[in-house]
Amino acid sequence: MTGDLVWILVSAMLVNNFTLTLFLGLCPFFGVTSQVTTALRLGLANIFVLLLTAISAWFLNRYILPAAPFLRIISFIIVIASTVQVVEMAIKKASPVLFRALGIYLPLITTNCAILGLAIFQTNRGYGFLQGISFAIGAGLGLTLALTLMASIRVRVDRSNVPALARGMAIVLIIASSLSLAFMGFAGLGSSS
Amino acid sequence: MSAVLPEVRVAPPPIAAPPSGDPPTMDDLLRGLWAENPVLVQMLGLCPTLAVTNSVANSLAMGIATLAVLVCSSFLVSSLKRFIPTEVRIASYVLIIATFVTLADMSLEAVVPNVHKALGAFIALIVVNCMILGRAEAFASKHGPARAVLDALGMGIGFSMVLILLGAIRELLGNGTLLGVRMFSMNFEPWVIMVLPPGGFLTLGLVLLAVAYARDRRTSGAAARRAA
Amino acid sequence: MTLAHGATPPAGPPAGPPAVPPPPVPDAGTPSWRLLATLGGAGALAGLLLVTAWEWTTPTITANRARVEQAAVAEVLREPARVDTLYLENGALTRTPRGDAAKLERAYQGFDHAGVRVGVAIRGAEPGFSDVITVLIGFDPTTSQLLGMKVLGQKETPGLGDKIEKDSGFVGQFSEARAPLRAVKARGGQDLTEVATITGATISSRTVIRIINHAVERWQPLLVRFDREPGQ
Numbered sequence: 001m002t003g004d005l006v007w008i009l010v011s012a013m014l015v016n017n018f019t020l021t022l023f024l025g026l027c028p029f030f031g032v033t034s035q036v037t038t039a040l041r042l043g044l045a046n047i048f049v050l051l052l053t054a055i056s057a058w059f060l061n062r063y064i065l066p067a068a069p070f071l072r073i074i075s076f077i078i079v080i081a082s083t084v085q086v087v088e089m090a091i092k093k094a095s096p097v098l099f100r101a102l103g104i105y106l107p108l109i110t111t112n113c114a115i116l117g118l119a120i121f122q123t124n125r126g127y128g129f130l131q132g133i134s135f136a137i138g139a140g141l142g143l144t145l146a147l148t149l150m151a152s153i154r155v156r157v158d159r160s161n162v163p164a165l166a167r168g169m170a171i172v173l174i175i176a177s178s179l180s181l182a183f184m185g186f187a188g189l190g191s192s193s
Numbered sequence: 194m195s196a197v198l199p200e201v202r203v204a205p206p207p208i209a210a211p212p213s214g215d216p217p218t219m220d221d222l223l224r225g226l227w228a229e230n231p232v233l234v235q236m237l238g239l240c241p242t243l244a245v246t247n248s249v250a251n252s253l254a255m256g257i258a259t260l261a262v263l264v265c266s267s268f269l270v271s272s273l274k275r276f277i278p279t280e281v282r283i284a285s286y287v288l289i290i291a292t293f294v295t296l297a298d299m300s301l302e303a304v305v306p307n308v309h310k311a312l313g314a315f316i317a318l319i320v321v322n323c324m325i326l327g328r329a330e331a332f333a334s335k336h337g338p339a340r341a342v343l344d345a346l347g348m349g350i351g352f353s354m355v356l357i358l359l360g361a362i363r364e365l366l367g368n369g370t371l372l373g374v375r376m377f378s379m380n381f382e383p384w385v386i387m388v389l390p391p392g393g394f395l396t397l398g399l400v401l402l403a404v405a406y407a408r409d410r411r412t413s414g415a416a417a418r419r420a421a
Numbered sequence: 422m423t424l425a426h427g428a429t430p431p432a433g434p435p436a437g438p439p440a441v442p443p444p445p446v447p448d449a450g451t452p453s454w455r456l457l458a459t460l461g462g463a464g465a466l467a468g469l470l471l472v473t474a475w476e477w478t479t480p481t482i483t484a485n486r487a488r489v490e491q492a493a494v495a496e497v498l499r500e501p502a503r504v505d506t507l508y509l510e511n512g513a514l515t516r517t518p519r520g521d522a523a524k525l526e527r528a529y530q531g532f533d534h535a536g537v538r539v540g541v542a543i544r545g546a547e548p549g550f551s552d553v554i555t556v557l558i559g560f561d562p563t564t565s566q567l568l569g570m571k572v573l574g575q576k577e578t579p580g581l582g583d584k585i586e587k588d589s590g591f592v593g594q595f596s597e598a599r600a601p602l603r604a605v606k607a608r609g610g611q612d613l614t615e616v617a618t619i620t621g622a623t624i625s626s627r628t629v630i631r632i633i634n635h636a637v638e639r640w641q642p643l644l645v646r647f648d649r650e651p652g653q
Binding site: 388 | 455456459460463464467470471474475478481482485486489578579580581
Binding site for chain 1: 236239240243244284287288291292294295298299313314317318320321323326386389390391392393394395397398399401402405406409
């Protein structure tokens with residue numbers, strides 16, 4: 001059982017990184033990564049939201065949705081929106097500095113495909129409570145890792161001589177492609193062959 | 194900031210009644226195809242753009258599904274805008290979009306199960322496609338149903354076009370086929386990387402590069418013509 | 422229909438030394454009951470629409486899924502004349518489960534025209550190179566002889582790992598193999614427990630072999646016990 005949990009975490013974080021392999025959470029990946037500190041903070045906020053979402057999704061799947069499976073998407077999105085609202089209020093109270101630093105990106109976590117994607121993957125794979133938590137932690141760490149890496153690279157690239165045509169999104173995508181390629185090296189990790 | 198100026202609660206603006214006879218224009222349709230293309234210009238909806246474009250069939254299916262959801266939700270949002278108070282408008286839009294996405298999900302699974310399996314979770318993820326909520330908020334809630342539908346059609350078709358372009362490039366180079374039909378000789382060694390995640394990022398990056406180049410040439414050509 | 426709102430035009434700074442800002446003028450806004458009514462109404466409408474669509478599509482969807490499952494079972498059991506479903510309930514196999522059959526794991530018994538059992542189809546899944554690989558095999562519990570193998574789901578590298586599904590040479594080996602399987606680079610020819618891995622897809626191939634071994638280990642004692650005890 002624990003081997004299972006460890007594989008789930010490692011897989012979500014490295015082998016099937018949510019951003020670089022599963023293409024989830026791209027809006028913040030391209031939008032918030034101009035500074036390393038902001039990227040790191042947003043990543044950590046995401047971990048928190050992901051954890052709460054995983055728990056809520058498990059609860060919904062187990063107790064409420066079997067009676068009405070067609071309400072899955074609606075109930076997930078409602079839960080996510082509420083969770084983000086709660087986290088926003090908590091951060092505002094706990095650290096107004098962080099709240100201002102994150103600004104508009106905090107409510108945008110709601111439309112972050114990674115959160116809903118986590119809930120859906122968790123459902124499709126039939127994860128239990130502990131597996132869901134492991135999945136959320138792995139996904140959150142993977143997201144934070146990808147965000148921080150991208151931010152570190154972009155800060156350097158912004159000071160370099162990028163051709164005018166490539167400036168903006170084109171060069172960021174090409175960087176992302178290299179990062180994704182690097183992460184492909186993790187494939188096979190955790191497979192006990 | 195609030196030390197000097199009194200903090201004022203500004204009432205939400207009234208939902209503007211569209212000018213009588215808010216006629217749909219061709220621009221509503223054409224805007225989304227190039228000038229305000231959701232992917233190439235507005236950079237919205239990137240998650241499905243990169244994830245499902247490893248084959249033309251998948252791109253087509255996702256494009257059609259997104260178009261359907263976009264048109265239906267824009268129509269409904271525009272028709273019901275008088276009844277939705279501003280405070281709960283985002284929640285209502287999300288509810289409407291989520292309903293249509295669920296309908297699309299169920300229909301796809303019943304009618305084309307293979308496609309549904311290939312697209313997987315990304316059908317449900319249409320609900321967080323910033324493009325749909327963005328259009329509902331920015332356009333459909335402010336204009337009549339006819340214009341909203343045209344705008345949605347334009348955006349949806351523009352989105353699908355980009356998806357199909359990416360899908361074609363990735364499938365052709367990564368698999369040697371287009372829609373499953375072998376295009377190159379048996380000696381062609383497929384560039385497998387193109388159907389893998391890095392290939393997705395790279396293809397979109399290069400397409401954006403090409404678009405920037407095309408724009409650049411057009412503006413410099415226009416400037417040269419003006420100077421002449 | 423307009424919104425009732427107490428519109429307060431933005432006021433400039435108060436004359437004299439700016440001191441405590443006046444309290445914000447409350448905006449009447451929309452009455453709460455209307456907000457709730459809108460959301461409630463929208464929710465009810467959405468629910469109605471979805472329930473209708475659900476009733477309409479569920480039969481087709483369940484039928485599709487069953488058909489795909491039955492086709493895979495028929496393939497790994499080499500087109501049996503009749504297929505029987507066994508459910509794993511409380512650690513034992515039974516034909517007639519007491520609980521919800523949809524939630525229980527299953528094994529499928531295949532019989533030929535004479536009513537003799539040709540084999541049992543069982544499923545296994547484990548993480549491979551990229552993601553989880555799901556496999557269905559047909560085997561004879563009494564002899565551990567495999568009848569066939571079908572990959573139900575995999576996300577391995579296209580062109581390399583996905584050969585576990587597409588390479589007929591690899592898949593064909595499982596029609597004559599006997600569990601417990603051993604992975605080898607190349608088969609000697611005589612030993613039926615040997616299975617040759619795919620060049621360039623070692624991990625994926627080994628995962629398939631491991632899945633099969635684990636599945637047989639798990640289901641064989643259950644099936645043997647089921648055969649011995651009459652009347653379930």
